[in-house]
Amino acid sequence: MNMTTSPLPDLAAVEAAAARLAGQAVETPLLESHDLNARAGGRVFIKPETLQRTGSFKFRGAFNKISQIPRDAKGGVVAFSSGNHAQGVAAAAQIRGLPAVIVMPSDAPAMKIANTRAYGAEVILYDRHREDREQIGARLAAERGAVLVRPYDDPDVIAGQGTIGLEIARQCKAKGVAPEIVLCPAGGGGLIAGCATALTTLLPEVKIYAAEPAGFDDTARSLAAHKRVSNEPGKSTICDALMAATPGELTFAINDRLLAGGFAVSDQDVQTAMAYAFGRLKLVIEPGGAVALAAALAGKIGLRGRTAVVVCSGGNVDPATFCAAIGASG
Amino acid sequence: MNMTTSPLPDLAAVEAAAARLAGQAVETPLLESHDLNARAGGRVFIKPETLQRTGSFKFRGAFNKISQIPRDAKGGVVAFSSGNHAQGVAAAAQIRGLPAVIVMPSDAPAMKIANTRAYGAEVILYDRHREDREQIGARLAAERGAVLVRPYDDPDVIAGQGTIGLEIARQCKAKGVAPEIVLCPAGGGGLIAGCATALTTLLPEVKIYAAEPAGFDDTARSLAAHKRVSNEPGKSTICDALMAATPGELTFAINDRLLAGGFAVSDQDVQTAMAYAFGRLKLVIEPGGAVALAAALAGKIGLRGRTAVVVCSGGNVDPATFCAAIGASG
Numbered sequence: 001m002n003m004t005t006s007p008l009p010d011l012a013a014v015e016a017a018a019a020r021l022a023g024q025a026v027e028t029p030l031l032e033s034h035d036l037n038a039r040a041g042g043r044v045f046i047k048p049e050t051l052q053r054t055g056s057f058k059f060r061g062a063f064n065k066i067s068q069i070p071r072d073a074k075g076g077v078v079a080f081s082s083g084n085h086a087q088g089v090a091a092a093a094q095i096r097g098l099p100a101v102i103v104m105p106s107d108a109p110a111m112k113i114a115n116t117r118a119y120g121a122e123v124i125l126y127d128r129h130r131e132d133r134e135q136i137g138a139r140l141a142a143e144r145g146a147v148l149v150r151p152y153d154d155p156d157v158i159a160g161q162g163t164i165g166l167e168i169a170r171q172c173k174a175k176g177v178a179p180e181i182v183l184c185p186a187g188g189g190g191l192i193a194g195c196a197t198a199l200t201t202l203l204p205e206v207k208i209y210a211a212e213p214a215g216f217d218d219t220a221r222s223l224a225a226h227k228r229v230s231n232e233p234g235k236s237t238i239c240d241a242l243m244a245a246t247p248g249e250l251t252f253a254i255n256d257r258l259l260a261g262g263f264a265v266s267d268q269d270v271q272t273a274m275a276y277a278f279g280r281l282k283l284v285i286e287p288g289g290a291v292a293l294a295a296a297l298a299g300k301i302g303l304r305g306r307t308a309v310v311v312c313s314g315g316n317v318d319p320a321t322f323c324a325a326i327g328a329s330g
Numbered sequence: 331m332n333m334t335t336s337p338l339p340d341l342a343a344v345e346a347a348a349a350r351l352a353g354q355a356v357e358t359p360l361l362e363s364h365d366l367n368a369r370a371g372g373r374v375f376i377k378p379e380t381l382q383r384t385g386s387f388k389f390r391g392a393f394n395k396i397s398q399i400p401r402d403a404k405g406g407v408v409a410f411s412s413g414n415h416a417q418g419v420a421a422a423a424q425i426r427g428l429p430a431v432i433v434m435p436s437d438a439p440a441m442k443i444a445n446t447r448a449y450g451a452e453v454i455l456y457d458r459h460r461e462d463r464e465q466i467g468a469r470l471a472a473e474r475g476a477v478l479v480r481p482y483d484d485p486d487v488i489a490g491q492g493t494i495g496l497e498i499a500r501q502c503k504a505k506g507v508a509p510e511i512v513l514c515p516a517g518g519g520g521l522i523a524g525c526a527t528a529l530t531t532l533l534p535e536v537k538i539y540a541a542e543p544a545g546f547d548d549t550a551r552s553l554a555a556h557k558r559v560s561n562e563p564g565k566s567t568i569c570d571a572l573m574a575a576t577p578g579e580l581t582f583a584i585n586d587r588l589l590a591g592g593f594a595v596s597d598q599d600v601q602t603a604m605a606y607a608f609g610r611l612k613l614v615i616e617p618g619g620a621v622a623l624a625a626a627l628a629g630k631i632g633l634r635g636r637t638a639v640v641v642c643s644g645g646n647v648d649p650a651t652f653c654a655a656i657g658a659s660g
Binding site for chain 1: 356359361362363364365378380381383385441608609610611612613614615645649650652653656657
């Protein structure tokens with residue numbers, strides 16, 4: 001029963017993560033919009049992790065992991081990431097004074113690469129179509145004696161992301177509301193696994209759904225099949241943050257047990273949600289961060305008369321991508 | 331000592347407004363950004379009224395005024411506004427079931443005109459260069475037996491905007507911080523007059539500064555002269571919300587007593603602030619709503635080692651204007 005050796009985090013692990021993150025991460029607010037409520041016919045709260053340090057939820061898991069690495073670990077940390085985990089790891093390593101090397105796809109958004117470097121990390125670009133980022137990351141970790149900080153399949157990373165679920169439960173209680181539905185983006189599944197760990201313990205009645213881009217709905221299909229299935233290769237999406245091919249082992253072990261299902265949204269749904277967030281919520285949301293809002297707006301689940309929380313997981317988007325979205329449907 | 335007949339609102343009037351607004355207005359959060367803190371070398375909190383109902387602070391004053399009009403007032407309400415007061419009045423009137431007619435400049439942002447109509451108001455456009463909106467508003471009010479809801483020179487409107495100051499004081503206390511500086515946009519001066527009414531009573535040490543567009547810094551110059559002076563005609567700015575020619579009579583009576591001074595920012599400063607808010611804060615801020623942030627980022631006041639609150643007053647901006655700003659300096 002020693003929690004530190006347990007492969008899957010529990011509520012206590014999430015609470016321990018929250019204690020480590022205090023004063024470092026932002027406690028993001030729980031926002032309510034009269035316009036969104038009217039549109040949904042219910043109460044729909046937004047949890048804007050766009051407002052988190054580094055512009056996405058990823059700082060939480062990264063800092064929870066990296067703050068437990070001894071400060072004299074000369075090898076520092078290594079990570080592979082499409083961009084948000086990269087920034088989270090780089091910022092967390094910088095706070096702890098640890099060197100960081102981050103493996104990023106060469107076609108990652110320019111803002112994500114620039115920000116990762118600005119947090120003091122060494123960035124190594126790779127070709128997403130021809131190279132294996134996990135192999136590159138493992139090799140660099142071995143060469144440098146660095147700790148590999150996985151983007152989702154790590155109990156400490158999952159527990160860190162779970163602090164969002166903790167905050168949602170506490171903030172809902174403070175507002176006197178009991179959410180029936182939580183919609184949350186899923187890539188590798190760490191964010192939603194952490195949130196579900198906290199939420200299903202604190203709010204046993206809540207139903208939690210994954211939102212994913214069409215063609216990358218491996219979590220939804222894996223949940224339906226009760227086994228990990230991969231996305232077909234060759235698909236594309238504007239959601240650069242959500243292109244993991246297969247659910248994580250640890251994350252799926254949690255999600256298979258705790259989630260109610262998943263929804264896939266089109267790139268057009270995502271752009272519509274980004275434009276809505278610009279026009280009505282006044283929030284900058286990146287494509288991958290907007291999939292849960294897209295699922296809500298596209299009517300993937302009935303929200304009439306219900307109380308729901310929608311996690312908007314990140315806002316790191318290049319101006320051109322953003323303006324294409326808000327011009328296209330704004 | 332009957333407060334309802336007092337020409338200038340006091341803290342009690344602001345507290346009464348807060349009671350009327352409860353459940354109708356959004357209590358906007360007080361946000362903190364590690365990036366902004368690092369850049370300023372101090373602690374700089376953002377009060378994002380962009381997240382307010384109708385996308386700007388104007389709903390607060392409008393609802394405080396309009397909720398006191400009898401529901402059977404058949405003539406409804408009339409207002410003149412460049413767009414944010416228009417939306418606030420239209421939404422408040424809709425909630426109360428009162429007809430609203432709004433006089434708006436024909437060159438107001440398309441989003442502001444569309445939203446005002448979407449809240450059920452009748453919109454009458456006028457030529458900003460050749461017609462007098464106050465005359466049109468007064469004539470319409472007389473013709474229709476409607477209540478004219480002035481954009482700033484009304485004690486109830488000022489008291490409603492003052493609820494932002496009340497929230498700032500309470501939210502700072504909850505965070506255990508005492509702000510030394512508050513930077514706030516000023517057009518006619520209602521927002522900052524209301525905020526100053528609450529803040530200088532609750533936090534007597536705080537210094538409150540107006541931020542204005544260059545060429546429209548009538549409040550700053552009036553404060554320096556201790557009398558109301560007007561802007562020179564013929565100037566232009568991208569800050570469509572802040573083009574009032576002269577401080578209000580009531581608002582200046584308050585502001586002359588309570589403000590520490592004012593700063594003018596260029597359109598370029600404003601675009602830089604909008605781009606910064608997009609890239610780092612992940613907030614959509616309209617030009618006029620970004621002047622206080624622009625003053626902070628442009629170093630108009632030293633923030634090193636200080637604790638400050640920056641009011642971002644609105645986010646109703648057309649995609650083209652927004653994308654020009656974030657592309658130009660993002």
